[in-house]
Amino acid sequence: MGELLLVQYIQIRFLKELEGSINYKYFIMKQIAILFLFAITSTGLHAQSNFLYTTKGEKIYFTERKHQVIIRAKTANEAKILAADTIFCSAFTRGYDFVIATIDTFKVNLNTLKQRGDIEDVAYMLENSNGALQTPTNRIYVKFKQGNAPQEVIDYIGLSNSVEKIELYNPYQGGYLITLSAKLGEVLQICQALFESGLCKLVTPSFLREIILANPYYSDQWGLKNEGQYRGTAGVDINVEPAWNITRGANIKVAVLDEGVDLTHPDLQANLLPGYDALINPPGGANGGHFFNNAHGTACAGIIGANDSITGVAPNSKIVPIRILCSAGPVGYGEDIEIADGIRHAWEIAGADVLSNSWI
Numbered sequence: 001m002g003e004l005l006l007v008q009y010i011q012i013r014f015l016k017e018l019e020g021s022i023n024y025k026y027f028i029m030k031q032i033a034i035l036f037l038f039a040i041t042s043t044g045l046h047a048q049s050n051f052l053y054t055t056k057g058e059k060i061y062f063t064e065r066k067h068q069v070i071i072r073a074k075t076a077n078e079a080k081i082l083a084a085d086t087i088f089c090s091a092f093t094r095g096y097d098f099v100i101a102t103i104d105t106f107k108v109n110l111n112t113l114k115q116r117g118d119i120e121d122v123a124y125m126l127e128n129s130n131g132a133l134q135t136p137t138n139r140i141y142v143k144f145k146q147g148n149a150p151q152e153v154i155d156y157i158g159l160s161n162s163v164e165k166i167e168l169y170n171p172y173q174g175g176y177l178i179t180l181s182a183k184l185g186e187v188l189q190i191c192q193a194l195f196e197s198g199l200c201k202l203v204t205p206s207f208l209r210e211i212i213l214a215n216p217y218y219s220d221q222w223g224l225k226n227e228g229q230y231r232g233t234a235g236v237d238i239n240v241e242p243a244w245n246i247t248r249g250a251n252i253k254v255a256v257l258d259e260g261v262d263l264t265h266p267d268l269q270a271n272l273l274p275g276y277d278a279l280i281n282p283p284g285g286a287n288g289g290h291f292f293n294n295a296h297g298t299a300c301a302g303i304i305g306a307n308d309s310i311t312g313v314a315p316n317s318k319i320v321p322i323r324i325l326c327s328a329g330p331v332g333y334g335e336d337i338e339i340a341d342g343i344r345h346a347w348e349i350a351g352a353d354v355l356s357n358s359w360i
Helices: 002-018 024-041 076-083 110-114 150-157 184-196 240-244 297-307 336-349
Strands: 052-053 059-061 061-072 090-094 098-102 119-127 133-144 161-171 176-180 200-212 253-258 318-323 326-328 331-335 354-356
Touching: 052 200, 061 076, 061 110, 061 133, 076 090, 076 098, 090 331, 098 200, 110 119, 110 150, 119 184, 133 150, 133 184, 133 336, 150 161, 150 176, 150 184, 184 200, 200 336, 253 297, 253 336, 297 318, 331 336
Parallel strands: 253 318, 253 354
Antiparallel strands: 052 059, 061 098, 061 119, 090 098, 119 133, 133 176, 133 200, 161 176, 200 331, 326 331
């Protein structure tokens, strides 16, 4: 505390001397950088610092979920080995080098994991006020205020050594995607420093989120035509047959944004258009194909446009498979920027008329 008071005292003395001079703005920015670095090195990432600013300057807080961690392995092969390590209660890979794991906090903690030679970085998963699981990645999305060049703001705040790449991601709204070289546990603090500089309208990480796949029991659906199966009331369905007298979906493109589609499925092949894989460092799959036993996207595509041994709601429509997530059972993980990339491809490149998002 004494050191911080000393820094503040020195600031006041210099501010009185510099105020009104041409170097005043640059001095202020350097002081922000000094205090930002001081905060990281002296306090670390504590629960009270797990927050983001809204565009109105309000704080959104997150809670560390101590029994779940995200790990960045040094190589893809080490990620696979880590996911099978019996030290974890459960674990699975996400992308080439990330592992999401559940730990026994009586046996394992963040410090013991950081000491392992096969782990590049590790952080606790975070939980928002609604209980949803999410964690920052090393990519952040920033909208700078008019007149502020991205690289100049980064330099002023002293973050140049923490930035790997700056790219214009959304030319329509002036949004930039910044790739960081910082540790996962420092990403929220970097976002805070950018917003607190007063030079940015919006700063948010591209979160990796837990996504619940809607209706995993697709094999039990009776909604197209209810004939009383499962002791239901016959006729209580979506009444699709009269609709087919009007249209079966001809000339309509439906983008299925999900965990990919089985591109060889006989009920779908005739209706599939070229797809897209929005995942960064995706495990397996391409052109919107699925990975391993991820079947939810295939089920959704079938409900929409199957046209062989089973019939979808719009059997003459065309399906654009877009992979935005990988799953482990009924739960998947999708990153914000990948989901946005998939949506943008659907309407801007593929020209889809309908976007199917069967997840929450």
